Structures are given as C-alpha cells and as structure tokens.
Amino acid sequence: MSAHSPTDALTLRDRFLRAIPPERHFHRLFDHLPGILFFAKDTEGRLLAANRALLRLYGYQREEEFWGVTDFELLPRSLAEKFRQDDLKVIETGEPMLQIVELFMNPQGIPGWFLTNKLPVFAITGDVIGVMGTIQNYDEIQREIESPDAGLSPALKLIGSHFNREISIPELAERCDLSVRQFERKFKQHLKTTPQQFIIKTRVYAACDDLRRTRKSLASIATSMGFYDQAAFTRLFRKHMGMTPMQYRRQFR
Numbered sequence: 001m002s003a004h005s006p007t008d009a010l011t012l013r014d015r016f017l018r019a020i021p022p023e024r025h026f027h028r029l030f031d032h033l034p035g036i037l038f039f040a041k042d043t044e045g046r047l048l049a050a051n052r053a054l055l056r057l058y059g060y061q062r063e064e065e066f067w068g069v070t071d072f073e074l075l076p077r078s079l080a081e082k083f084r085q086d087d088l089k090v091i092e093t094g095e096p097m098l099q100i101v102e103l104f105m106n107p108q109g110i111p112g113w114f115l116t117n118k119l120p121v122f123a124i125t126g127d128v129i130g131v132m133g134t135i136q137n138y139d140e141i142q143r144e145i146e147s148p149d150a151g152l153s154p155a156l157k158l159i160g161s162h163f164n165r166e167i168s169i170p171e172l173a174e175r176c177d178l179s180v181r182q183f184e185r186k187f188k189q190h191l192k193t194t195p196q197q198f199i200i201k202t203r204v205y206a207a208c209d210d211l212r213r214t215r216k217s218l219a220s221i222a223t224s225m226g227f228y229d230q231a232a233f234t235r236l237f238r239k240h241m242g243m244t245p246m247q248y249r250r251q252f253r
Contacts, residue, residue, distance in 0.1 A: 027040070027049055027051065027132075028051075030051035030053075030134070031051045031052045031053075033051075035136055035137045036051070036053065036134055036135075036136055037050075037051065037053050037054040037057065037134065037135040037136070038050060038051040038053075038054060038132075038133075038134055038135075039054055039132065039133055039134075039135070040121060040130060040131070040132040040133075041070075041087060041130050041131050041132075042129060042130040043091055043128070043129060043130055044070075045070045045071060045072075045084055045087060046067075046068045046069070046070055047066060047067065047068070047069050047070065048067055048068070048130070049132070050063070050066060054135075058074055071083050071084060072084075075242065076241070076242040076243040076247075076251075077242065077243075078238060078241075078242035078243055079241065079242025079243070080242070081242075082242065086100070086118060087118065087131045090118050090119070090120050090128075090131050091120065091128050091130070091131060094120050094122075094128050095120070096117065096118060096119040096120065097116075097117070097118045098117045098118075099115055099116075099117060099192040100115070100116040100117070100118070100192070101113065101114075101115055101116075101191065101192045101193045101198075101201075102114060102116060102240070103201055103204060103205060103240045103241060104135070110208070110212075111204075111205055111208045111241065112137065113137070113201075113205070114135050114136060114137060115135070115136045115192065116133060116134070116135050116136075117133050117134050118131050118132075118133040119131070119132055119133060151176055151178075151186065152176060152186065152187060152190060152191075154175035154176050155172040155173075155175050155176050155183070155187070155195070158171070158172060158175055159172070159195075159198065159199055159202060160202070163199055163202045163203055163206065163225075163226060164203065164206070164224060164225050164226035165226055166226070167199060169183070169184065169195055169196070172195055183195075199226075200236055200240075201240060203225045203226050203227065203236075204236060204237055204240045204241060206225055207221055207222075207225045207233070207237060207245065208241070208248065210224070210225075211245055211248050211249045211252075211253070212249070212252050212253055218230050218233065218234070218245050218246065221233070221245070222234075233245065
C-alpha cells in the first residue's frame with residue numbers, strides 16, 4: 001500500500017507533468033507504436049498534434065505544414081462531415097466515443113478497415129478544448145479475432161467468401177455453434193459492429209476495388225456485390241465512403 005495520501009499523489013503527478021516540455025509530451029510515444037495513428041484537434045477541427053504515421057498517410061513530410069489543416073482539406077466532404085459530427089458530439093458532451101469501426105481511405109482512394117477512439121481534451125479550467133484520438137488498422141485486429149479462440153472464424157470466413165449473396169444471421173450463428181442471440185452479442189463484443197453492418201461494409205469495401213480497376217457499370221457492380229439495386233448501392237456507398245460510387249470512380253480510377 002502506498003504511503004502517500006491521494007492529495008500527495010496528485011501533487012507528485014502535477015509536478016511531474018508540468019516539468020515536461022510541450023515538445024516532449026506523451027503523444028510522442030505514438031511515433032513508435034506500429035499500426036496506430038494519433039491525432040488531436042481543437043474545437044474548430046484544426047489538427048494540432050499527430051504522430052508520424054498520420055503525417056505519412058496524408059503525404060506530409062514536415063509537421064509545421066500539417067498544423068491547422070482540417071479533415072475537409074484531407075478527405076471527401078461527406079466523409080469529413082461525418083468525422084466532424086463525431087468530433088462535435090465528443091466536444092459537446094465531454095464523453096468519449098470508443099471503438100468505432102469504419103471504412104477509411106488513403107489519398108489514393110484505397111479503403112481499409114479502422115478502429116477509431118475519440119476522447120475530449122480538457123483544459124485546466126475543465127472546459128473541453130478539443131478532441132484527441134487513435135485510429136488503428138482493423139485488419140490487424142481482425143486477424144486476432146479470426147483465431148480459433150475467438151470462436152467467430154467460421155462466420156467471418158463465410159462472410160468473406162459469400163458476402164455478395166444473402167447471408168442470414170441464423171446461418172452465421174449455426175456455423176459458430178451459437179444461438180442467434182449469443183452470436184450477435186459475441187460479434188458485437190469482438191468486432192464492435194453488428195453482423196448486418198459488417199456485411200454491408202464488406203460489400204462497400206469490395207465495390208471500391210471494382211470501381212477502381214474495371215469498367216463495369218454501377219448497376220452491374222451493385223448486383224455482383226449483393227446490393228438490392230443501384231439506388232441502394234449508391235446510398236450505402238455514400239454513407240460509408242463519403243461520396244457516390246461515380247464520384248469515387250472519377251477521382252480514383
């Protein structure tokens with residue numbers, strides 16, 4: 001048991017933190033954590049801290065050129081608006097948003113799965129002055145989830161090979177020897193999203209490849225990826241990628 005009182009411990013902590021120069025703050029640790037992107041923004045959405053991996057993702061060599069940039073200068077507008085809405089929610093409530101599974105794309109338009117955590121940044125006064133967070137490559141996390149110990153591997157393999165057809169939740173649950181309720185709870189616990197949303201995002205992810213690499217019509221891609229029709233494809237693609245399929249094709253083909 002510590003010999004220090006809670007007050008003494010806080011004093012020690014505050015003294016320790018005040019002694020650290022700003023340029024040597026703890027966020028520098030994220031420069032050395034593989035697969036982790038770190039950022040911090042003010043209430044206006046301007047990026048004011050980031051690790052080297054995030055700078056490289058957006059093609060910046062020098063940090064000073066990055067400071068003050070917003071998501072609207074880095075991403076498609078609809079996607080930037082979605083991220084801004086999440087930031088504002090954290091700022092307004094003072095509550096974190098954790099383990100958000102989403103599709104994110106690099107400047108070349110290649111999408112990837114990412115797990116995002118956003119937390120409020122508090123000033124000494126107690127006011128929220130911004131948002132900080134991490135973005136982690138979800139493909140690496142998923143490899144761990146697909147291990148036999150997680151128990152979801154049969155369902156994930158079925159989704160991976162047959163995402164473009166109708167897959168029922170009972171069918172997925174049966175593959176894992178679970179009831180539907182147990183399966184949905186376990187899926188949400190490990191993958192931070194529902195099975196239905198995971199299937200939709202997998203279809204969108206695959207559609208990006210067709211849009212970049214082929215001349216197939218949007219209607220053909222919609223059908224081949226398992227969407228009900230082109231309208232549903234366009235609506236869901238825009239929701240997750242921040243632009244319509246046609247806009248995506250024109251920009252990244």
